[in-house]
Amino acid sequence: MRLSTVLCSALVASLVTCLAATSAGFAQTAKGAASASDNRYFTGLGDILGDLPVDAFIRESMDGGKVVSTVLDVCYSASITSERKDRFAIELKPDGKALTGTGQTTEEKLPVSISLTRKPENRAITFEGKITIGDKTSEVLSTDNTESDQREFDAAQAIDDNTADMPADFTELSPQSLAVKVKRENFADLLKSLRNDNVELTLDSLTTDCAALRNGTQFVRFDVDPQRAEALIARLKGLPGVVAAGWTTGSYETERAIRLPAAPWHKDGKLDRERIATALSASISKIMSAQPAGAKWSDTTGELTLTFKRPNTLVPALNLTDTLELSVLVGPDKPGTTERLVVWLGVPASITRDEAPGPHLNFADTSPGDDEAVYTDDDGLVRSVAADLKGQRWDADQAAWK
Structure with a gap:
């Protein structure tokens, strides 16, 4: 009888400990879930800089259903006809429906001032206000903005460079067409080094696009005699700032x-x-x-x-x-x-x-x-x-x- 009582007491104690541990685990999980941030994006911002070609989005970071930060990321052409890009990514401070922020562009270091209002309208969001870059102010009226989650945004931003440093064969890639992914600060030096390699550069790969401004790397594409391609790839991999180098798609089918x-x-x-x-x-x-x-x-x-x-x-x-x-x-x-x-x-x-x-x-x-x-x-x-x-x-x- 005493043995049974002892066993029962032990079982009760173990059960209490188990329940306590389980409750603590649930509490910790709930706390972790509450603190986990979630991003949502508004990408259809339209002509927020007048006639200038623009690639822009607003990222709202959420925590427990509450917006904890808002960033406006804008990549734009220097002029209507220019291929040269500039960019700014500025955190906006909330004040009721108002969103304001200041900063500068990454390339030309122009001052930027932003004053927007965020208005929910029928399951969509309207952003209205002004953006001033340097001495030029643009009126903003962007309506019917619906949100995308992180997965949808990443899928839309993904770049299919179709490059491999050691493909199984050349049925999809070309033995003469190469691509190099290089950090932007090393971009010009890489191009200078290619002067000694007798290659034919793809001119539009010299243009710094919005993806390059955002991720800090750029792709250089060129054709070379297939007999020299492998040795050239090996040399390029050893250059400062080179992230990757390999074969890519070409013009032949x-x-x-x-x-x-x-x-x-x-x-x-x-x-x-x-x-x-x-x-x-x-x-x-x-x-x-x-x-x-x-x-x-x-x-x-x-x-x-x-x-x-x-x-x-x-x-x-x-x-x-x-x-x-x-x-x-x-x-x-x-x-x-x-x-x-x-x-x-x-x-x-x-x-x-x-x-x-x-x-x-x-x-x-x-x-x-x-x-x-x-x-x-x-x-x-x-x-x-x-x-x-x-x-x-x-x-x-x-x-x-x-």
Whole structure:
């Protein structure tokens, strides 16, 4: 009987301790939940700086259903026609419905003064007031703003740079197209260092966009001879401020590619440019019913430009000539040592000239747009070259070479 009493007392004590611990745990969880902040965003702010192109949002940080801070983040163009951007991100102090704040822009260091009112209207928010940057004041009237949560905002802000430092193959990325992510303070020095690397820069990647102003990094994109790409990536990774470097997407389509065994097209450990150019020229001239008129390799991008000529048949008596150009990229099917080459064929372009002796007729440039085909049997061209070179084509449905 005494033993039972002791056991019962022990069980009761344990139960009390357990309940106390559980209550403390619930209290701690509730406290943690109450203190956890939550962000909501208003991104459709409209023309808050007049006619200037703007990318702006308001972030409200919540705690227990109460707004604890409000930040207006505005990235804008210096003028209507300028690609140069400036930005400010200023915390706004609440006073009833009023929101005010001061600061300066990050690039030109211009003073900024903000005075807004926040008005709930039918499940939406209206922001109204003034923003002064330097000596210019803009009237703000932004209506029908609905909120986004953190997940929705992050998804909208995500940047798909599609860059890899060691891709499995070059079916989606290009062996000649590279991208470097670098801190903004090291951006100019990186560009200067590329002067010695014989690359072809993508001009619009030099523009500092809103994403770069907000995250402090910028992407530089350029093309280079695939034979030099891997060594260049290794060098760039070691430069100050470089966050990442690798291959990215290019201008050639895998559907227009042909995969070949590499060994027959190499000489002394390098691509035998003369041999593959001759083979490609002979194959392409046959299906185009044109005569080879030139083959030129670019030491910068590694591309081959093939030129062909054939009679224009619009007015046979004039003896006009069509000059066709086709760009070709030849590179490995994946980074590193590989037993396969891939030949990417560009889209043929044509220009008609009067090359007869004596006075010439001149023609306006009526080149078709990007969505029009210059060569009527373009898929037949790829098939013919693949057959002549005994290569494989890419099967998009099976995602494999066939």
